[in-house]
Amino acid sequence: MSRSVHVFRTPDRFVAGTVGQPGDRAFYLQAVHQSRVVSVLLEKQQVQVLAERIGALLDEVARRFGTEVPPAVTSVTDLSPLVMPVDAEFRVGTMGLGWDAEAGSVVVELLAITETELDESVVLADDADDGPDAVRVFLSPLAAREFATRSERVIGAGRPPCPICGNPLDADGHMCVRLNGYRRGVAFGTAQPEQ
Incomplete structure (x- = not known):
């Protein structure tokens, strides 16, 4: 079976998003x-x-290269959720990232998980008939900056971190590894020995 390579040279949008509740998001x-x-x-x-x-x-x-690129952005114009239904083509194993100087674009390549080892020096922009399925997206520098900013927001929208150990807090409490066998409530009240 030949591989599928999905190429987006001028995407309307390229975004990160999640499905599910914090703590159980895909x-x-x-x-x-x-x-x-x-x-x-x-x-x-x-x-x-x-x-x-x-x-x-x-x-x-x-x-x-002295190429003018926009600085990091703090606001994102595309705050819409993922287009539903979300039907994944594959699970990403290897990612490639490059700069197309001719087009002035960031190139993102996402390759499916595969059993065989890949020669990472030729991963990006390889259209051979054999190999893992791939998605290749060309982004303007501004679109790439917005993708990065939105991605950081998506990542930060998960469970809040424990103020003591930094691990994510669960809705039903948290066994903090830094409390040495003591459990604190969600409000981090008085320490009590574990039963």
Whole structure:
């Protein structure tokens, strides 16, 4: 069976989003162009790394090539939820990120999890007939900055962190690893020994 490569050269939107309640959320990236919608499933940490690396890539492009890129943005114009129903094409295993100097675009490539090892030096923009399914998205520098900012907001919208250990708090309480066998209530009142 040949692979599917979904290419979005001028997407109407490319966003991170979630389905589910905090603590039980599934993370997706979704590319949309007119009526065409492609969603992929991935881990929260992958979204976080991608957002951070996009910012770093744009900063490096500006520094190394003198290309004018917009600074990091604090507001996002696209706050809409994911297009429903979300039907993931695949789960992301490997991600690639690059700069297309000719088009002046950030290139994001998302590859499906595969059993075989990939040569990461040729992952980006590889259209061979064999290999994992892929989604390739070309973003303007401004769209890439907005993607990163929205992604950070999506990540931050989960469960609040414990003020003591930093791990996520559950709705029904939290066993803090830094309290050494003592359990505190959700309001972090007086410590009581664990029964």
